[in-house]
Amino acid sequence: MRLFSDYHSHPQGHRLQPYTQALLQPWADRARTIGLRDIAFTDHDRYHECVDFNEIERLREANPDLRIRAGIELDNDPVHSAAGRAWVEENWDRLDFVLGSVHFLRGDWAFDRAGEEAEFARRDIDEVYTDYYERIRRMAASGLVDCMAHLDLVKIFGFRPQQDLSELLDPVLSEIRAADLTIELSTAGWRKPVGELYPSDEIICRAVEKGILFTTASDAHSYVQLGENFERLAEKMAAFGIREVAIFEKHHRSLISI
Ligand SMILES: [Zn+2]
Ligand SMILES: [Zn+2]
Numbered sequence: 001m002r003l004f005s006d007y008h009s010h011p012q013g014h015r016l017q018p019y020t021q022a023l024l025q026p027w028a029d030r031a032r033t034i035g036l037r038d039i040a041f042t043d044h045d046r047y048h049e050c051v052d053f054n055e056i057e058r059l060r061e062a063n064p065d066l067r068i069r070a071g072i073e074l075d076n077d078p079v080h081s082a083a084g085r086a087w088v089e090e091n092w093d094r095l096d097f098v099l100g101s102v103h104f105l106r107g108d109w110a111f112d113r114a115g116e117e118a119e120f121a122r123r124d125i126d127e128v129y130t131d132y133y134e135r136i137r138r139m140a141a142s143g144l145v146d147c148m149a150h151l152d153l154v155k156i157f158g159f160r161p162q163q164d165l166s167e168l169l170d171p172v173l174s175e176i177r178a179a180d181l182t183i184e185l186s187t188a189g190w191r192k193p194v195g196e197l198y199p200s201d202e203i204i205c206r207a208v209e210k211g212i213l214f215t216t217a218s219d220a221h222s223y224v225q226l227g228e229n230f231e232r233l234a235e236k237m238a239a240f241g242i243r244e245v246a247i248f249e250k251h252h253r254s255l256i257s258i
Contacts, residue, residue, distance in 0.1 A: 001238055001258050003230045005038035005247055006031070007069070008099060008149060008184055008217035012043045012050055019052035021059065028063045030223040038247055039226065040069035040097045042149075045084025046077055053094045069248060071097035073149060074142075076135055078108045088144050097248040099184070100145030102135040102153070112156050117193075120159045129154055129161040133168045140175045146251055147182040147215055150189065150198040158194045169206060177210045182246045182253065185237065187229040188219035197236060204240055213246045213255065234258070 011023055024041070031039050043051060056070045072095060074084055088098055105111050105128060109119060120128065132154040140148060151172075161168075176183065189198040199207075207214075214237075218228045237243075237258070244255040 001234045002035065003216050003227070003234050003245070003258060004036055004256070005216055005245055006036055006218050006220070006227050006230075007040040007071070007097060007147070007215040007248070008042050008073070008186060008188075009039060009220045009226060010043050010073075011041050011223075012047045013221045014044075016047050016050050018050045019055040021055065021062070024055065024059045025062070027223045027226065028059060028066055028068065030226050031066055032063075034227045034230075036227050037065070038067040038069070040071040040248070042071040042073045042097065042099050045072050045074045045087065046080035048072060048084055048087045053091070067247070067249075069096035071095060071099065073099040073101055074139075074145060075101045075103045076139065078104055085142075085144060093250070096250055097147065098145045098251075099147050099149040100139040100142065100181075101149040102132060102139055105135070106131050112153055117157045117159075120157055125159050126161050126163045128159070129163075129165070129168060133172050137172055137175050140172070140179050140181055143179075145181060146248055146253070147184055147246075148176060149184055149217070150186045150219065151183055152199040152203055155194050155196065155200070156189075156192050165202070169203060173203070173206055173210050173212065176207075177212050182213045182215050183207055184215045184217040185233060186217040186219055187233050188217070190229050190232070197233070204242075208240060208242065213244065213253070214242060215246050
C-alpha cells in the first residue's frame, strides 16, 4: 500500500512569500522524487495575498505528471480570519480545496505555538478542550471548508482532558459528517511533543464508524517535509482498514483506492 497524495502544505512557511516558479517548483520536484502524484498547497489564510492562481497554473503546465491543487488553510485567527474568509468566498471557484482549522482559543490564545505549555498548565484543561471543540464545530459548520485539519491539535503538548472525551467528540464528528466534510490524517503530530498522529486512534475509529472519509497530510512547512512518515501512516491506515483516500478538484471529492 502506497500513499500518493499530500493535502496540507505551506510553500510560504510562516511568512509572506509571493508564489513564483522558484518558490513552488521544489515542491513539485520533491513530490515526484518521493512518489507523490497529487499535492495541495494550503498556505495559511493570513498569507493569502501571496497566493497566485496564475503561478499555480504555470506550475501545472510545467509538471503535467502531477496533480497540483490550489488550496488554503482557513483558521480562526482573531486578526486575520475575517479577511481570510472574504478571500475564500471571493476565490471559491478557483480553489480546489479548503482546510479548516482552529489555532486560537479563549482570550485569542495561539495555543499551538512553541512555549505555550505553561499556559496549558495554568488553565483548566477540560475547559480548554471544551472551548477547542466548540470552535471546531463552528468551523465545520461554516460552509467554507472541505476538510478539517489536525482535528485534535489541542493535544499538541500532551495535556489530556480529565473528563471523558466521548461527550465532546460525538457531536463534533456528527457535525463533520452532516456537513459532508473529510478529516485529514496528519503525520505532523508525530514531530510535535505529543508524538502522536492527528487525530488519535480513538477519533479515527469513531470517524470510520460514522462513514467519514480521509485525506492524507504532512502539514509540511518546507518541501523536505512533504509526505513525511507516509510509510508509517500507510501501516496505520491498513490497521484501521482504511483503503481509500479522498482527493479534491474544485471542491469536488473523489475517492482513490490505495
Ligand atoms: Zn494548522
Ligand atoms: Zn498547516
